[in-house]
Amino acid sequence: MSLLRLCLAAFCLLQLISLEVQAADAREVQFDPIPVHAIYPPLKKNGSADDALATGRVVDETYPMAKPAHRPWRIAFLFPHVKDPYWVDCTYGLITEARRLGVAVDIFPADGYDDLIGQMRKMDEVIAARYDAIVISPISQTANNPGIAKARAQGIPVFEMANDSTSDDLTIKVTSSLKDMGGNTTAWVIRDARRRGLKEINIALLPGPVDAGWVMGEVAGTRAAVQKSPVKINILDIEYGDSDLIGQTRLAEKMIFKHGEKLDYILGCTDCAPAAILPLKAAGLNDKVRIVAYGLTREMIGHIRRGEVYAATDVKGVSQARVVINAAVNFLEGRIANPPHTILIKLGMVDRDNYATYDYNITTAPAGYRTILSYEPDASRQ
Numbered sequence: 505m506s507l508l509r510l511c512l513a514a515f516c517l518l519q520l521i522s523l524e525v526q527a528a529d530a531r532e533v534q535f536d537p538i539p540v541h542a543i544y545p546p547l548k549k550n551g552s553a554d555d556a557l558a559t560g561r562v563v564d565e566t567y568p569m570a571k572p573a574h575r576p577w578r579i580a581f582l583f584p585h586v587k588d589p590y591w592v593d594c595t596y597g598l599i600t601e602a603r604r605l606g607v608a609v610d611i612f613p614a615d616g617y618d619d620l621i622g623q624m625r626k627m628d629e630v631i632a633a634r635y636d637a638i639v640i641s642p643i644s645q646t647a648n649n650p651g652i653a654k655a656r657a658q659g660i661p662v663f664e665m666a667n668d669s670t671s672d673d674l675t676i677k678v679t680s681s682l683k684d685m686g687g688n689t690t691a692w693v694i695r696d697a698r699r700r701g702l703k704e705i706n707i708a709l710l711p712g713p714v715d716a717g718w719v720m721g722e723v724a725g726t727r728a729a730v731q732k733s734p735v736k737i738n739i740l741d742i743e744y745g746d747s748d749l750i751g752q753t754r755l756a757e758k759m760i761f762k763h764g765e766k767l768d769y770i771l772g773c774t775d776c777a778p779a780a781i782l783p784l785k786a787a788g789l790n791d792k793v794r795i796v797a798y799g800l801t802r803e804m805i806g807h808i809r810r811g812e813v814y815a816a817t818d819v820k821g822v823s824q825a826r827v828v829i830n831a832a833v834n835f836l837e838g839r840i841a842n843p844p845h846t847i848l849i850k851l852g853m854v855d856r857d858n859y860a861t862y863d864y865n866i867t868t869a870p871a872g873y874r875t876i877l878s879y880e881p882d883a884s885r886q
Contacts, residue, residue: 537566538823538866541681541848550670552645554683554721556846567847570830570839572606576881577836579829580630582623582640583613584667584716586875587748588775589801589868590821594641594666595876596869597825602879605833610635611877617643617713617746627651631658637675637832641667645717649673661835665828666821668717675835677846678828680819682721683728686711688851689798689817690729690737693769696794696814697735702768704736708759710752710772710780711798714744719773722798726771740766752779760787767793774799774816781812800854802868808859818852820867 547560581598583591595611602609612630614623620643630638631654638655640662642648649671655662661675668679697705709726712719723742730737740763743755752772756779760767770780770793777797784790790812797804797816807813827847834840854862 535569535823535826535865537568538820538827539850540565540567540827541846541850542567542844543846543848544842544844547845550672552670552682552717552721553668553677553679553846553848554681554724556677557681557848560845563844567827567830569826570605570834570837572604573833573837577607577636577833579607579609579637579639579832580633580635581609581611581665582626582630582638583611584619584623584641584643585616586611586613586877587616589803590774590799592873592875593801593821593867593869594825596873597822598829599876599879601826601829602881605829606881607829607833608881609829609879613877614643616748617716620644620647620715624648624651627655631655631660635660636836637661637663639663639665639828639832640669641665642669642717643667643713644715645669645720647715661832663828663832663835666718666819666824668721676828676831676843678824678831678849679718679846680824680849680851682718683725684851685718685798685817685819686722686725686727687729688725688853689722689771689796689815690726690733692815692817692853692855693771693794693796694729694733694735694737697768702735704738705768706738706740706763706766707769707771708741708743708763708767709739710743710745710755710759710770710776712744712747712773712776719744722771722773747773747775749775749779752776753783756780756783760784760789760793765789765792769794769796771796771798773797774801774804777813777816778803778807781807800852800867802864802871805854805859805864805868808854808856811856815853815855818854818862818867820849820852822868823849823866 543560800816800818
């Protein structure tokens with residue numbers, strides 16, 4: 505056998521071993537009960553998750569691992585995309601739990617936050633395919649509502665994950681307080697400014713796509729924290745756009761060109777914040793302007809370690825995915841007598857003080873994980 509064939513055979517064997525190890529590790533994943541706010545009626549009609557937090561009956565509890573399912577339920581997940589690490593982390597949480605629970609999962613990503621029509625079309629397709637349950641991460645806070653209502657009218661329970669909507673036809677919402685995401689991130693900025701002795705600061709926001717519920721929450725939370733801040737804060741600019749690195753880099757360049765040395769902090773979403781790193785370096789402002797992120801990914805940990813990003817609020821994408829698929833299975837199995845309207849995963853915060861000791865298993869996929877969009881229980885049985 506030639507050397508080339510030997511190398512090719514060895515490479516294929518290593519790939520097979522890697523996949524087997526990844527599958528075995530995924531089946532063995534266990535998680536501790538996840539701290540949540542469970543919210544029950546009465547609450548505001550056609551409201552957001554933060555409206556539920558403000559008006560509903562809130563119970564602090566932990567969400568435990570569900571028992572494996574008695575049948576291989578088919579669950580469809582509709583994502584905005586899988587172009588950034590946050591959504592890849594969510595696929596990890598879903599696929600590992602699907603293996604443990606013994607249910608079938610198909611993840612259908614749209615092409616981005618500018619692909620609302622594509623997500624609505626996929627919603628029609630999964631309704632027609634008669635999945636046992638649908639989990640949607642809505643691109644729009646309101647435009648996805650008719651599709652959710654259509655699924656419910658046909659007897660298919662719909663759950664929400666991460667992105668928010670105002671639909672009252674959802675079975676359970678699973679997300680984090682989007683307003684707190686903005687508020688906690690801005691609170692870190694305020695603490696940091698006070699440690700530095702600053703009496704007034706200028707900030708700019710790269711929050712993500714304009715119509716997404718989580719972006720509205722980020723901005724609303726930041727504005728609320730600004731109003732209460734003991735440090736005077738001026739919001740110089742807000743640039744909205746899809747959360748892809750190239751597009752966000754262009755927005756960051758535009759923002760830095762416009763405001764330059766006036767800036768003290770840039771606050772951005774998980775894929776928006778890192779987009780400001782190179783433009784700040786190119787402008788010679790990386791030592792003056794501090795980047796803070798509204799969300800945490802494994803890549804963000806490296807940015808924090810290197811001092812490129814100073815802090816990140818942790819919305820715990822893996823935990824959100826775990827809770828929503830466990831909630832869907834518990835509902836399908838008839839284990840939930842009185843389901844909460846909303847389950848909010850409690851937030852975390854990572855910065856240079858705690859990044860070395862933080863438990864990343866609650867929020868990110870392990871290093872080397874490769875995105876998987878489908879799982880069938882029967883296909884994996886040894």
